[in-house]
Amino acid sequence: MAKGKTITQVAELAGVSVITASRAIRGVGYVAEETRKRVLAAAEQVDYTPNLLAQRIRGGSSKLIGVLVHGFRSSVLHELISSINDEGRRLGYDLLVFNAVSFGAPDRAATSEAMRTLCDGLIFVLPDHRDPMLEKLERAKAPCVLINFSAREIELPVVVGANRSGARQAVEHLIGLKHKRIAFITGTSDTGQSAERQRGYEQAMQAAGLDIRPEYIGQGDFTHPSGYREASRLLKLKQRPTAIFAANDDMAFGALDAAQELGLSVPADLSVVGYDDVTAASYVFPKLTTLRQPLKEIAVRAVAELVAIINGQDAAGMRIELPTRFVVRDSTGPAPKR
Numbered sequence: 661m662a663k664g665k666t667i668t669q670v671a672e673l674a675g676v677s678v679i680t681a682s683r684a685i686r687g688v689g690y691v692a693e694e695t696r697k698r699v700l701a702a703a704e705q706v707d708y709t710p711n712l713l714a715q716r717i718r719g720g721s722s723k724l725i726g727v728l729v730h731g732f733r734s735s736v737l738h739e740l741i742s743s744i745n746d747e748g749r750r751l752g753y754d755l756l757v758f759n760a761v762s763f764g765a766p767d768r769a770a771t772s773e774a775m776r777t778l779c780d781g782l783i784f785v786l787p788d789h790r791d792p793m794l795e796k797l798e799r800a801k802a803p804c805v806l807i808n809f810s811a812r813e814i815e816l817p818v819v820v821g822a823n824r825s826g827a828r829q830a831v832e833h834l835i836g837l838k839h840k841r842i843a844f845i846t847g848t849s850d851t852g853q854s855a856e857r858q859r860g861y862e863q864a865m866q867a868a869g870l871d872i873r874p875e876y877i878g879q880g881d882f883t884h885p886s887g888y889r890e891a892s893r894l895l896k897l898k899q900r901p902t903a904i905f906a907a908n909d910d911m912a913f914g915a916l917d918a919a920q921e922l923g924l925s926v927p928a929d930l931s932v933v934g935y936d937d938v939t940a941a942s943y944v945f946p947k948l949t950t951l952r953q954p955l956k957e958i959a960v961r962a963v964a965e966l967v968a969i970i971n972g973q974d975a976a977g978m979r980i981e982l983p984t985r986f987v988v989r990d991s992t993g994p995a996p997k998r
Contacts (some may be wrong), residue, residue: 666708667681667682667685667708669706669708670685670699670702670703670706670708671699671702673702673705673706674695674698674699674701674702675698676695676698676699680695680699681699681702681703684696684699684700685699685700685703685708686721686723721780721970722778722779722780723752723753723754723780724753724754724755724756724778724779724780725744725748725753725754725755725756725779725780725781725782725783725963725966726755726756726757726758726775726776726778726779726781726782726783727741727744727755727756727757727758727782727783727785728758728760728763728772728775728782728783728784728785728787728793729741729757729758729759729785729786730759730760730761730762730786730787730788730791730850731759731761732759733882733883734786734882735908735909735910735936735938735940736786736908736936736938736953736955737785737786739938739955739956739959740785740807740955740958740959741755741757741785741959743955743956743958743959743960744783744785744959744962744963747959747960747963747964748963751963751964751967753780753963753967756775756778756779758771758772758775760772762788762790762791762792762793763791763792763793764791764792764793764794764795764796765792772793776802780803780970781802781803781804781805781966781967781969781970782797782802782803782804782805782966783804783805783806783807783962783963783966784797784804784805784806784807784809785807785808786807786808786809786850786851787806787809787850787851788850788851789809789811789812789849789850789851789852790850794814794816797816798814798815798816801815802816803966803969803970804816804817804966804969805817805818805819805962805965805966805969806818806819807819807820807958807959807962808820808821808851808853808958809851809852810823810851810852810853810855810856811849811850811851811852811855812852817965817969817978817979817980818978818979818980819958819961819962819965819980819982820853820958820979820980820981820982821953821954821958821981821982821983821984822981822982822983822984823853823856823857823860823984824856824857824859824860824863825860825983825984826857826860826935826951826953826983826984826986827856827857827858827859827860827861827864827905827907827935827951828860828861828863828864829860829951829984829986830860830861830864830905830933830935830949830950830951830986831860831861831864831865831905832864832868833933833949833986833988833992834903834905834931834933834992835864835865835868835870837903837931837992837993837994837995838994838995839902839903839931839995840870840902840995841873841876841899841900841901841902841903842861842865842870842876842901842902842903842904842905843876843877843878843894843901843903843904843905844858844861844876844877844878844904844905844906844907845878845879845880845886845887845890845891845894845904845905845906845907845911845915846858846877846878846879846880846907847880847881847882847907847908847911848881848882853907854882854907857907857935858877858907861905875894875897876894876901878890878891878893878894880906880907880911880914882907882908882910882911883910883911883914884910884911884913884914884917885914886911886914887906887910887911887912887913887914887915887918888914888915888917888918889914890911890914890915891904891906891914891915891917891918891919892918892921892922895918895919895922895924895930896922901930902929902930902931902995902996903930903931903932903933903992903995904930904931904932904933905933905935906932906933906934906935907935908934908935908936909934909935909936909937909938909940909941909948909950910938911934912932912933912934912935912941912948912950912991913934913940913944913948915932916932916944916945916946916948916991919932926946926991927946927990927991927992927993927994928993928996929996931949931991931992931993931995932948932949932991932992933948933949933950933951933991933992934948934949934950934951935950935951935953936950936951936952936953936955937950937951937952937953937987941987941989942989946989946990946991947989947990947991948989948990948991949987949988949989949990949991949992950986950987950989951984951985951986951987952984952985952986952987953984954982954983954984954985957982958982961980961982965978965980
């Protein structure tokens with residue numbers, strides 16, 4: 661048969677009403693299993709494809725969740741998106757993933773608007789606070805949940821790890837090992853997470869009466885090369901730090917490489933702590949002490965909150981913070997006595 665058949669023709673072929681055929685294809689409402697199979701077989705026979713955009717315009721559900729990401733550099737993105745996908749599928753939703761430097765930029769605005777129109781709701785993963793799309797979603801009170809955003813107060817629901825308290829715990833671990841010269845390598849300011857982790861670092865240092873030396877703050881960008889670069893600079897100081905806390909694992913891996921290149925032993929000469937507990941943290945040498953972000957739990961909670969919003973719940977301005985867990989491995993030890 662020719663392509664472009666309608667739901668009416670599918671219903672006639674299956675011997676059911678148009679409403680029943682529509683329910684069977686969309687998976688919404690009760691349809692007997694035998695009837696559903698008959699409708700799907702008829703749809704396949706005539707090569708029928710439902711018009712999701714038309715369904716959305718009529719106020720129906722596309723059963724799609726849009727996921728917005730700023731690039732794929734972050735090591736945590738794979739686990740977050742995989743977990744969003746798993747939970748979405750469990751609840752009957754598929755994903756559309758859109759990657760852009762700026763979703764509100766003129767050359768991306770049309771696609772962003774199409775995503776908003778087609779999808780029942782959006783999950784914004786690690787959003788950049790400078791993206792104009794955030795303000796647009798906020799003004800529209802769009803069905804949207806942000807993951808790991810701490811840059812500013814926002815009238816959209818946010819699910820995030822406990823950055824500040826986790827970072828403070830990491831530094832307190834180093835202080836407990838008698839380290840006094842503790843450096844911190846920051847990430848970018850995009851999501852606000854690095855700033856929160858730096859505040860935790862500063863709070864722990866101040867509570868212990870330790871100086872926060874300007875030269876001990878390295879400006880990284882959450883990448884392995886930036887961790888290597890900043891750790892190399894720190895370890896060449898006349899009075900080098902005995903410990904480095906990096907705002908994520910990728911930069912901590914760079915710090916391990918820099919220490920090895922300079923002939924320093926970890927943890928005998930230098931202790932290193934990361935943040936995230938990505939898979940590689942258990943396989944580098946030495947194995948990395950780090951903060952474990954509850955990435956799967958964050959993703960699952962974000963999907964649950966979005967589906968609740970889609971179903972009519974008001975969650976504007978809600979902020980859900982999930983605790984981290986400190987994982988001690990081989991890259992930290994007592995401060996060197998010399």
